[in-house]
Amino acid sequence: MASLGKIIFWSMIILIVVFTAALILILALTLSGSQSDVESSNRSPIANLGKDVLLSCYIRSSSEAGAQASIVAITWRKEGLSGLVYQYQNGAANLENQNLGFRGRTELLPDAITSGNASLLLRSVRKSDDGVYSCEVISSSGGGTVSIHLRTAAFSETNFTTTKDILIADGARWLPKPNVTWLDHDGNILNGTTTLSPNFVGIFHVVSTLQPVTVRGTYTCRIENDLVTANSEATLTGSGVSARTYFIFSAAASTLTSTYLNIMTSVLCVCYLT
Structure with missing residues (x-):
């Protein structure tokens, strides 16, 4: 019985040693594979x-x-x-x-x-x-x-024009198919009218109108799909529209939560209220 007990004891010790060595080897291989230069x-x-x-x-x-x-x-x-x-x-x-x-x-x-x-x-x-x-x-x-x-x-900067009390947003190139949302200065959703026209390769031309708008008012047109969002802020001046657009990119599987375009664009539209 004593010899059988020793055999069991030493067998367990050997198994523990082998298991520990295998675990160390697996960890070493895993770490070496993840520590790429x-x-x-x-x-x-x-x-x-x-x-x-x-x-x-x-x-x-x-x-x-x-x-x-x-x-x-x-x-x-x-x-x-x-x-x-x-x-x-x-x-x-x-x-x-x-x-x-x-x-x-x-x-x-x-x-x-x-x-x-x-x-x-x-x-x-x-x-x-x-x-x-x-x-x-x-x-x-x-x-x-x-x-x-x-x-x-496909994504593009938003250009604005205005006539009377109508503000028109134009996005020349968008893919996948986007959605359009208008917001006022306080972030409240406004009712706009949007037309999406695909070209021969399926890229959408976005035209969206907001009515009524007021001089000195500030409005945001958000064009977005699963990959890219263009936030375009337009302020109606006495002689036209001052606007700027910035892009937010979907991070998807990336560790980043969002990526912003490095360039903030500012555009002055030469269009007059009548």
């Missing part, structure tokens, strides 16, 4: 169709290595795509295996590569560019991979 400042960007977008990817700087790591290779891929989006090797672009859909539309920032920046400039964004991209970087001091989910939309 490659990051992105925006992992869920929204690109405006027909415009250019920069997909952020860079080597994380540290007090030890800094940002002086020499990049050996950069490879951009898109999930579900045959061929590569872009590849950089041995100090130059290697586009032999580049997918034809990205030919002539992609480039890195040559002056930024030496500082560990592997961001990709994608020109003339198409609806088909929507998807998940991966940026893999190999450098002299480390490397890794980061995923970026690019979403595409």
